[in-house]
Structures are given as C-alpha cells and as structure tokens.
Amino acid sequence: MKLAARRMARTLALVLPVVMVMTGTLAVTQVRWAGGADSQLLGPTGSSDAAEEPPQQQLRRHLLAELWENDPGVALDGLAQAMRERPSLTQYCTGIAKELGRAAVEKYKGNLEKARAFARPVCDESFASGVSTAR
CATH class of the missing domain: 1.20.1290 (AhpD-like)
Structure with a gap:
C-alpha cells in the first residue's frame, strides 16, 4: 500500500509541473493582447x-x-x-x-x-x- 502511494506521488511530482506549464502556455496564447x-x-x-x-x-x-x-x-x-x-x-x-x-x-x-x-x-x-x- 505504501509503495503504491509513493509511486503515485512520484508520478504526480513529475507529471503535474509539465501539465501546469503546458496548460498555462496554452492559456497565454489564447489571450487577446491587443484589446482594450x-x-x-x-x-x-x-x-x-x-x-x-x-x-x-x-x-x-x-x-x-x-x-x-x-x-x-x-x-x-x-x-x-x-x-x-x-x-x-x-x-x-x-x-x-x-x-x-x-x-x-x-x-x-x-x-x-x-x-x-x-x-x-x-x-x-x-x-x-x-x-x-x-x-
């Protein structure tokens, strides 16, 4: 049980930053910079x-x-x-x-x-x- 939890935590620690960077980058490309x-x-x-x-x-x-x-x-x-x-x-x-x-x-x-x-x-x-x- 502890081994599975530790493996899941490591996977999240590696994958989560990549996912956050990619979604943040995609969100920024959708912003209309020439507005207002x-x-x-x-x-x-x-x-x-x-x-x-x-x-x-x-x-x-x-x-x-x-x-x-x-x-x-x-x-x-x-x-x-x-x-x-x-x-x-x-x-x-x-x-x-x-x-x-x-x-x-x-x-x-x-x-x-x-x-x-x-x-x-x-x-x-x-x-x-x-x-x-x-x-």
Missing part, C-alpha cells in the same frame, strides 16, 4: 480591409481622421499614447508624425504658424519637421 484601449486607438476593424491592414496603417489612418475632426494636438496626443502602449510601432512614429505635420499645414491652408502651434515633443519633433517640409 489599443483596439480603440487603432480604429474600427470591422471591415475585411481594416483586418488586413497593418497596425501602423490603421494608426496612421485613425490619427489623420483625428487631426481633421479635432485638431493636430489631439492626433499627436494619440500618437504619443500609441507609442507608450504599443512599443512595436515606434519605428513608424517619425513617419506618422511628419505626415501629421503636413496634414496640419493642409488643414490650415498653408498657415505654418497655426500648424506649428500644435507641435509636441513626440518622435523627436518630427511633427514640426513635417510642417516645415509641407511647402
């Missing part, structure tokens, strides 16, 4: 085109819409938030910020001073660079 604020920041993904679009394009499209609906400051704040929440997108930050700068100049019909007034220290002042090169 990120999915809202990146815009709706209901259409099949948006689902196929890379995250940086979704972010760019969403921020340009914010710029036109509100002002460039709102778009730049959204860009800064996206960079904090999705560090994998930081390689696209400069390009997006420059594009926002050019769009701000377009929104304000070439008024560089008005567009430049919204500059924020996001992506090494790339917004201001985009405003300057918009001519």
Whole structure:
C-alpha cells in the first residue's frame, strides 16, 4: 500500500509541473493582447480591409481622421499614447508624425504658424519637421 502511494506521488511530482506549464502556455496564447484601449486607438476593424491592414496603417489612418475632426494636438496626443502602449510601432512614429505635420499645414491652408502651434515633443519633433517640409 505504501509503495503504491509513493509511486503515485512520484508520478504526480513529475507529471503535474509539465501539465501546469503546458496548460498555462496554452492559456497565454489564447489571450487577446491587443484589446482594450489599443483596439480603440487603432480604429474600427470591422471591415475585411481594416483586418488586413497593418497596425501602423490603421494608426496612421485613425490619427489623420483625428487631426481633421479635432485638431493636430489631439492626433499627436494619440500618437504619443500609441507609442507608450504599443512599443512595436515606434519605428513608424517619425513617419506618422511628419505626415501629421503636413496634414496640419493642409488643414490650415498653408498657415505654418497655426500648424506649428500644435507641435509636441513626440518622435523627436518630427511633427514640426513635417510642417516645415509641407511647402
């Protein structure tokens, strides 16, 4: 009786950690990591085109819409938030910020001073660079 109990305990001691690791790993792979604020920041993904679009394009499209609906400051704040929440997108930050700068100049019909007034220290002042090169 004691021998059977000891054998069962050894078997459990060897098998249980493996089972726990495997189920934990499988559970982690099922978590939707891009939920919550990120999915809202990146815009709706209901259409099949948006689902196929890379995250940086979704972010760019969403921020340009914010710029036109509100002002460039709102778009730049959204860009800064996206960079904090999705560090994998930081390689696209400069390009997006420059594009926002050019769009701000377009929104304000070439008024560089008005567009430049919204500059924020996001992506090494790339917004201001985009405003300057918009001519």
